[in-house]
Amino acid sequence: MKKLGLAGLAGILLVLLGLMLGGGPTVMGLFERAAQVVGPDIAQAAAQGAWLPIQNNPCNAQMRLFFYDEDTMGSDDACGVASQESIAAYVKTGTLTLTNKTLTAPTITAPTITGAGTAALATVTTTGDITCTPDATGGNAGARSTFTGLPAVRMFTAAGVNGTTETSTGYMDDSPAGEWAAVEVSAPDITTGATATYWRVGAASLYVTFGSTATAGDGVTNATGNDNDDLTADESVGMWVRSTKALSSGALTWKCNETNSQAFSIPAIAAADKWTWVEVDITALAGATCDVTTSVSVLAGTTAPAGATIYIDGMIKWDGANEIAIGSNVQEDGVLGILTVTTTDGGTTSHAMAALVEWTDFAVNYQSSNDVLIPISDTSAKTLFGTVAY
Numbered sequence: 001m002k003k004l005g006l007a008g009l010a011g012i013l014l015v016l017l018g019l020m021l022g023g024g025p026t027v028m029g030l031f032e033r034a035a036q037v038v039g040p041d042i043a044q045a046a047a048q049g050a051w052l053p054i055q056n057n058p059c060n061a062q063m064r065l066f067f068y069d070e071d072t073m074g075s076d077d078a079c080g081v082a083s084q085e086s087i088a089a090y091v092k093t094g095t096l097t098l099t100n101k102t103l104t105a106p107t108i109t110a111p112t113i114t115g116a117g118t119a120a121l122a123t124v125t126t127t128g129d130i131t132c133t134p135d136a137t138g139g140n141a142g143a144r145s146t147f148t149g150l151p152a153v154r155m156f157t158a159a160g161v162n163g164t165t166e167t168s169t170g171y172m173d174d175s176p177a178g179e180w181a182a183v184e185v186s187a188p189d190i191t192t193g194a195t196a197t198y199w200r201v202g203a204a205s206l207y208v209t210f211g212s213t214a215t216a217g218d219g220v221t222n223a224t225g226n227d228n229d230d231l232t233a234d235e236s237v238g239m240w241v242r243s244t245k246a247l248s249s250g251a252l253t254w255k256c257n258e259t260n261s262q263a264f265s266i267p268a269i270a271a272a273d274k275w276t277w278v279e280v281d282i283t284a285l286a287g288a289t290c291d292v293t294t295s296v297s298v299l300a301g302t303t304a305p306a307g308a309t310i311y312i313d314g315m316i317k318w319d320g321a322n323e324i325a326i327g328s329n330v331q332e333d334g335v336l337g338i339l340t341v342t343t344t345d346g347g348t349t350s351h352a353m354a355a356l357v358e359w360t361d362f363a364v365n366y367q368s369s370n371d372v373l374i375p376i377s378d379t380s381a382k383t384l385f386g387t388v389a390y
Contacts, residue, residue, distance in 0.1 A: 134332050138242060138275030140198050144333060153336065153389050156326045160340060160379025166234055166319035167376050169359070171222055171296055172312065174199075176206035183297060185217040192220050200240040200275045201314035201359050209309040210300060219299035221257070229293040231256055235320035237280040238365055238374070242311040243269045251305050254280045255297040256290035265301065275313075277332070277366045282317070316363055316374060323365065324373035326388055334389035335364055335373075340382040356384070 068080045071089035082090075124130075132147040172179070177194035184190050189211030199205040208220050237254055247269040255263040262285060267278045298312060326335075338356040356362055361377040373384075 137273065138240075138271075139200060139333060140242070140275060151389050153387055154328060156328070156384075156386050156388065158324045158326065158373075158384045158386070160382040160384055161322045161324055161375040162378040162380040163318070163322060163362070163375030164378050166322055167316065167374060168229060168318075169314075169316045169363075169376060171315040171317070172206060172239075174202040174204045176204070176222075176312075180206050180220045180222045182208075183217065183219050183221050183299060185215050187211075187213050189214045190218050190220070195311070198242055198311045199313055200242075205240075205242075205311045205313035207309055207311050208298070210305050210307065212306050214300055214304040214306045216300050216302050216304055218304060219252075219297055221295050221297040223295040229290075229317070231282060231285050231290040231293055231317065232287060233319055234285070234317050235281065235283045236365070237264075237282055237315065237317045238363070239278060239280075239315040240275050240313045241266070241269055241278055242273065242275045242313075243305065243308050244272055244310075245305060245308040246270055246272050247305055247308070248303075250301040251303055252310065253299050253301050254282075255299055256282075256285070256293045257295040257297060258290055258292050260289045262289050263299065266298070275311075279365060279367060283320075314359065314363070316376075318365075318374045322375055324362075324375060324384065325370065326373060326386065327370055328388050328390040329369065330364070330366075330371050330388045330390050332366065335362075336387045336389060338362065338373075338384050338386035340379055340384055342381055343383045353385075 068075060068077070069083045069086055071086050071093070073082065073086070073090050132145050132151075135143045135145045137143055175194060177192075180192060182188075182190035182192050191209040191211070193207060194204045195207045196204045198207070206220065210218060239254075241252075249268040250265040251268075252266040253263040254266055255261060264280050264282055264284070266280055269276050269278070296315075298310075335358065338361075339353045340356060341351050341353050356377075356379070358364070359376070361375075361379065363374040363376060365372050365374050
């Protein structure tokens with residue numbers, strides 16, 4: 001290889017000076033010919049003659065050296081040398097895909113790991129929590145996010161309660177198509193029925209599609225399963241709701257129907273296409289309003305959710321005084337199991353334990369503070385022993 005002469009050195013200095021003053025080109029080319037170094041114009045350099053061949057050179061048997069100022073390292077040039085700034089920028093902000101690589105004692109700050117795979121780690125040490133995020137669909141069709149290992153679980157004990165006096169799950173079952181009917185204020189713009197594609201309790205849910213011309217008051221009503229309910233002593237109605245659009249509070253209302261009907265806003269559905277548990281506060285019914293309820297409805301509020309399909313499942317009403325405290329803000333589907341044992345038998349009954357079944361013996365009211373159980377069956381003569389994930 002020939003030594004660089006004064007002209008070559010001058011060319012290098014001119015390149016560097018141009019970079020310092022004007023930011024420089026994206027690629028700097030240094031090319032050595034018999035008598036000079038040409039740069040930074042690659043096309044001009046290539047036009048000035050043949051390159052000097054060198055031995056063991058991977059760059060097409062031509063001696064050339066490119067300096068890249070390329071923060072993304074996207075060119076993948078075997079003959080390129082990155083600038084210091086590019087290396088630093090790539091390491092600090094770039095995205096690197098590792099395949100079949102081994103990391104020895106790595107420190108990873110705030111990682112986000114997506115996709116399916118297996119990590120064989122002997123020991124993982126963290127100063128924070130490891131969270132298994134609930135299923136992205138909100139638990140549609142039995143989907144669950146599971147964690148294998150030692151989760152955050154605790155046990156609780158509580159006195160049983162008779163849920164047969166005030167709790168009612170008769171508003172909705174797995175065959176809502178024959179029980180719920182469309183309510184259309186003016187134009188026919190409601191489509192409703194049962195679907196086994198999206199459900200949260202049982203194996204089917206009620207769907208309501210609001211047409212583009214849907215207005216306030218459109219929706220669905222259920223005239224069966226109400227048994228002239230007296231709701232004046234109750235505080236809450238809960239249900240699972242899934243919507244193809246995010247909904248603000250009051251976009252939907254829950255209404256009890258009788259001579260003195262009253263409607264209540266359903267809380268916001270913040271995420272589309274995800275099941276969300278909502279609790280409707282009906283404490284304002286104390287008095288004579290809805291003491292002989294003939295039907296209940298889910299209707300559009302002032303701003304109708306035109307173009308949205310709403311799925312509703314697991315509707316239940318209860319008396320707040322009957323709620324069973326479990327002392328934890330549990331994960332969705334985090335009540336892992338509840339056993340009961342008879343406690344007020346006077347010694348005449350075997351104390352054999354029995355397992356409670358969700359949506360047969362109890363439901364869970366997921367609320368902002370510690371969650372509670374909603375009793376459905378009568379466990380008033382029993383003590384509950386449960387395990388929850390929180």
